Amino acid sequence: MSNRITSLFGIKYPIISGGMVWCSGWRLASAVSNAGGLGLIGAGSMHPEVLREHIQKCKAATDKPFGVNVPLMYPQIEEIMDIIISEGVKVVFTSAGNPKLWTKKLQEHGIIVTHVVSSSKFAIKCEEAGVDAVVAEGFEAGGHNGREETSTMVLIPQVRQSISIPLIAAGGIGTGGGMLAAFALGAEGVQMGTRFALTQESSASQEFKDLCLELKEGDTILSLKKLSPTRLVKNEFYNSVQTAEDRGASVEEMRELLGRGRSKKGIFEGNLIDGELEIGQISSLINDLPTAEHIVNSVVAEYNIKVEDITSRNIKF
Amino acid sequence: MSNRITSLFGIKYPIISGGMVWCSGWRLASAVSNAGGLGLIGAGSMHPEVLREHIQKCKAATDKPFGVNVPLMYPQIEEIMDIIISEGVKVVFTSAGNPKLWTKKLQEHGIIVTHVVSSSKFAIKCEEAGVDAVVAEGFEAGGHNGREETSTMVLIPQVRQSISIPLIAAGGIGTGGGMLAAFALGAEGVQMGTRFALTQESSASQEFKDLCLELKEGDTILSLKKLSPTRLVKNEFYNSVQTAEDRGASVEEMRELLGRGRSKKGIFEGNLIDGELEIGQISSLINDLPTAEHIVNSVVAEYNIKVEDITSRNIKF
Numbered sequence: 257m258s259n260r261i262t263s264l265f266g267i268k269y270p271i272i273s274g275g276m277v278w279c280s281g282w283r284l285a286s287a288v289s290n291a292g293g294l295g296l297i298g299a300g301s302m303h304p305e306v307l308r309e310h311i312q313k314c315k316a317a318t319d320k321p322f323g324v325n326v327p328l329m330y331p332q333i334e335e336i337m338d339i340i341i342s343e344g345v346k347v348v349f350t351s352a353g354n355p356k357l358w359t360k361k362l363q364e365h366g367i368i369v370t371h372v373v374s375s376s377k378f379a380i381k382c383e384e385a386g387v388d389a390v391v392a393e394g395f396e397a398g399g400h401n402g403r404e405e406t407s408t409m410v411l412i413p414q415v416r417q418s419i420s421i422p423l424i425a426a427g428g429i430g431t432g433g434g435m436l437a438a439f440a441l442g443a444e445g446v447q448m449g450t451r452f453a454l455t456q457e458s459s460a461s462q463e464f465k466d467l468c469l470e471l472k473e474g475d476t477i478l479s480l481k482k483l484s485p486t487r488l489v490k491n492e493f494y495n496s497v498q499t500a501e502d503r504g505a506s507v508e509e510m511r512e513l514l515g516r517g518r519s520k521k522g523i524f525e526g527n528l529i530d531g532e533l534e535i536g537q538i539s540s541l542i543n544d545l546p547t548a549e550h551i552v553n554s555v556v557a558e559y560n561i562k563v564e565d566i567t568s569r570n571i572k573f
Numbered sequence: 574m575s576n577r578i579t580s581l582f583g584i585k586y587p588i589i590s591g592g593m594v595w596c597s598g599w600r601l602a603s604a605v606s607n608a609g610g611l612g613l614i615g616a617g618s619m620h621p622e623v624l625r626e627h628i629q630k631c632k633a634a635t636d637k638p639f640g641v642n643v644p645l646m647y648p649q650i651e652e653i654m655d656i657i658i659s660e661g662v663k664v665v666f667t668s669a670g671n672p673k674l675w676t677k678k679l680q681e682h683g684i685i686v687t688h689v690v691s692s693s694k695f696a697i698k699c700e701e702a703g704v705d706a707v708v709a710e711g712f713e714a715g716g717h718n719g720r721e722e723t724s725t726m727v728l729i730p731q732v733r734q735s736i737s738i739p740l741i742a743a744g745g746i747g748t749g750g751g752m753l754a755a756f757a758l759g760a761e762g763v764q765m766g767t768r769f770a771l772t773q774e775s776s777a778s779q780e781f782k783d784l785c786l787e788l789k790e791g792d793t794i795l796s797l798k799k800l801s802p803t804r805l806v807k808n809e810f811y812n813s814v815q816t817a818e819d820r821g822a823s824v825e826e827m828r829e830l831l832g833r834g835r836s837k838k839g840i841f842e843g844n845l846i847d848g849e850l851e852i853g854q855i856s857s858l859i860n861d862l863p864t865a866e867h868i869v870n871s872v873v874a875e876y877n878i879k880v881e882d883i884t885s886r887n888i889k890f
Contacts, residue, residue, distance in 0.1 A: 257890050269890050375790050395712065396724045404791030407713045407724040409745035409754065410854045414790060417858075428726035437726065437754035439888075440879060473692050473731060474721030503821050537727045541734075560889040562757060567884045571574050571756075572877040573586050 260422040261445030264368060264389060265347060266321050268292030269556050271435070272391075272424060273548065274449030275325020275349055276399065277301035277534070278523035282310040284457040284548055286317035291552035295322045296349055301520065304335040311343045321346055323368075327400075328353025341365045352400060355385040363388075372426070374402025374411070376418035383419045390419060391447050394427030398450050398536035401478055401485045409441065416442030430538040432558025448555075450536035455548045463526030464533060471539045482510050489533035493518065577739040578762030581685060581706060582664060583638050585609030586873050588752070589708075589741060590865065591766030592642020592666055593716065594618035594851070595840040599627040601774040603634035604865035609873075612639045612865075613666055618837065621652040628660045638663055640685075644717075645670025658682045669717060672702040680705075689743070691719025691728070693735035700736045707736060708764050711744030715767050715853035718795055718802045726758065733759030747855040749875025765872075767853035772865045780843030781850065788856045799827050806850035810835065 261270040273280065273288040275298035285295030297314060299307050307324070314322050324345050329352050330336055337358060340348060348362050351372035359369045363386070371382045372391040382390050392415040394408030395401060406414070408427040416423055425443035429435060430451035438446050453460055454468055471489065479494055480486045482501060488494045500513055514532075522531020546554075578587040590597065590605040592615035602612030614631060616624050624641070631639050641662050646669050647653055654675060657665060665679050668689035676686045680703070688699045689708040699707050709732040711725030712718060723731070725744040733740055742760035746752060747768035755763050770777055771785055788806065796811055797803045799818060805811045817830055831849075839848020863871075 257888050259888070262890075377790070394724065394726065396727050402791075405794065406790045406854060406857075407711065407745055408726045409711065409724065409751065410713050410858065411790070413748060413750055414858055428724055431730060433730055433757050433759065434726065436757035440750050440753035440757055442750065473694070473723045473728070474719075477722065504819060537723060540723075541727065541731055556890050563883055563887065563889050566880055567887050570880065570884050571576070572880050573574050573579075573873050 259444050261389065261424060264422055265294050267294050269552060270424075270445035271552055271555060272296065272445060272447040273452040274426065274447050275299065275323075276449050276453055277519055279453040279458045279460045280325070281459040282314040282317060283459065284452060284455065285310075285322050286314045287455075287457040287548035288452065288552060289318045289320040289322040291549040292320075293552045294347065295548075296325045297322070298325050299330065299336055300325065300327045301524075304332050304339055307336060308339045308343060311339070311345060315343070323347030323349055325349040325351065327351050328357060337362070341367070349391065355382045355387050359385045359387050370424070373415070375404050375406065376411075376415045379415045379419045383421050387421070389422040389424060389445075390415065391424040391426050392443075393447070394425075395478065396428030396487075396537040397426055398453070398476070398487045398539075399534035401487055403485055405478065405485075408438070412438060412441035412443050428536065428538050430541060432555045432560070433562060434538075435555055435559045436562045448551075450538050451542065451551055451555075452548055453535060454539070454542050454545055455551055456545060457548050460523050461526030463528055464523050465545055467528055467533070468535050468539045469543050469545065471535070473537075473540045476535055476537055476539065480510070480514070482507055483514065486532075486534060487536060489535060491531075491533055492529045493522070493532055576761050578706065578741060581739055582611050582640075584611050586869060587741075587762035588869055588872060589613060589762060589764040590769040591743065591764050592616065592640075593766050593770055594836055596770040596775040596777045597642070598776040599631035599634060600776065601769060601772065601865055602627075602639050603631045604772075604774040605769065605869060606635045606637040606639040608866040608869035609637075610869045611664065613642045614639070615642050616653055617642065617644045617647065618841075621649050621656055624653060625656045625660060628656070628662060632660070640664030640666055642666040642668060644668050645674060654679070658684070666708065672699045672704050676702045676704050687741070690732070692721050692723065693728075693732045696732045696736050700738050704738070706739040706741060706762075707732065708741040708743050709760075710764070711742075712795065713745030713804075713854040714743055715770070715793070715804045715856075716851040718804055720798075720802055722795065722802075725755070729755060729758035729760050745853065745855050747858060749872045749877070750879060751855075752872055752876045753879045765868075767855050768859065768868055768872075769865055770852060771856070771859050771862055772868060773862060774865045777840050778843030780845055781840050782862055784845055784850070785852050785856045786860050786862065788852070790854075790857045793852060793854055793856065797827070797831070799824055800831065803849075803851060804853060806852060808848075808850055809846045810839070810849055
């Protein structure tokens with residue numbers, strides 16, 4: 257079967273791996289693409305030349321479509337986009353910025369552009385900017401998140417009725433049941449971050465992965481609301497920033513406390529105490545560390561079983 | 574068709590109206606039950622003798638099953654339960670307390686007991702306490718809410734794998750698509766609060782209803798986290814409590830500022846400035862004020878269309 261998402265990207269399954277900082281290198285992206293999904297390289301944690309290397313290695317590792325996720329507030333954004341264009345990348349997911357800035361230029365180079373939003377207001381801006389598809393990401397998602405705190409259950413139907421271009425759901429999805437739920441709400445594809453962060457090919461440290469497998473409900477929280485809302489594990493680093501927020505620390509104090517390189521320290525270097533550990537709520541449901549191919553296959557299999565179950569039982573009221 | 578929820582309660586559709594303070598009187602409960610769902614009277618905003626009156630009027634208005642929602646921290650809990658038993662109520666939903674306290678006693682009187690939770694940890698306690706079904710309510714829901722902030726998308730599969738008794742999903746559900754999504758995640762019924770609060774039969778004030786129809790994404794927020802997390806409309810009352818929390822007010826200060834009778838003032842009396850306005854995130858998707866019967870029928874119709882669509886197209890990958 258195909259739908260607008262599989263047709264747009266030329267992929268077998270409408271499953272996309274989020275372009276996550278310190279997790280989404282060429283190994284994960286190519287593994288997801290080889291399994292029939294769309295793998296994304298996360299440029300957010302890469303210097304431009306590192307990104308070039310990952311794109312080149314990804315091209316060597318798969319002949320299937322893959323993409324790059326680019327946070328638009330990236331300081332070296334011009335250089336990043338030049339590399340993406342010159343390396344012949346076919347798919348770009350932009351986030352954290354104005355979709356009008358880069359969409360046309362990228363499309364002129366034959367690149368399919370998808371923008372990530374957390375509200376229907378910005379989804380409408382995306383459609384106006386001419387993007388090819390939208391990712392709508394709910395409150396459950398790990399890492400950077402929307403100020404409206406709208407959950408995936410509420411966000412997807414709201415965005416679906418606001419735009420007519422293809423819609424990908426993200427936030428809280430890690431299973432075939434989650435994929436079917438997203439489709440019932442109006443999505444045509446799913447982007448999974450946390451589920452792919454916890455795979456063999458994810459470049460996160462073993463310490464970070466092991467910690468995430470142990471997380472229970474309530475062990476992540478949307479934090480750093482004064483700066484930029486971010487879902488984190490409640491570790492010592494989180495406790496120190498939250499204590500500061502609770503006593504009314506200013507934005508400047510918060511910035512200083514946060515410092516730089518915290519997510520690298522936590523996710524990539526495995527410093528579980530002082531690092532910023534970004535992961536989604538769905539981590540509480542995850543307790544294995546399989547290959548990305550296994551994830552793609554098992555999500556599709558579970559989705560198909562659920563569709564088959566509905567079809568055979570035809571449970572109407 | 575039937576499932577474990579329709580069979581348990583003896584109802585036609587697995588749709589339950591939440592027992593909401595100042596919204597869920599006998600008019601709404603009987604209208605939902607007459608339409609084939611399960612209507613609940615919300616005891617949380619009623620003096621014991623007022624509850625008795627609502628139960629008696631509900632019995633007169635419908636010969637279908639209906640229930641009463643009882644927050645277990647209610648000060649006159651013994652009196653409330655005596656009234657429920659003596660009036661021959663057949664279904665009780667308990668919330669905000671230990672399910673062990675009342676389940677057995679109520680069941681001895683032939684009452685079906687369902688308990689509302691916001692985590693799988695408490696869902697397991699419910700099963701151990703012998704309740705007949707569980708409502709798992711996500712972060713999106715209006716009013717009182719869990720400290721873990723787990724969204725419905727994540728909570729339902731997590732609770733589903735933790736217990737084997739029937740499971741009702743709540744939080745962010747207001748459409749047939751939402752109902753199918755909840756079923757895909759493992760639920761067998763849905764409890765809708767916000768959607769039924771915004772109907773003709775809801776006893777909320779016209780001012781409150783009119784305001785809720787205008788709400789956009791991000792206009793409600795989980796607040797009062799130092800006392801008991803509650804989802805509110807961001808009105809002047811919210812601003813004053815949030816300002817106090819932001820400057821580090823103590824629990825005692827917060828209690829004093831909150832005062833008493835705030836939700837009555839807001840929801841029932843229509844004081845949109847000083848009142849506490851409890852409503853769910855899904856209000857952003859709602860812009861009409863139909864009868865409860867229309868809601869039940871349209872949710873079922875949309876759900877059936879979506880099932881038929883899946884069945885006829887059999888969209889597997």
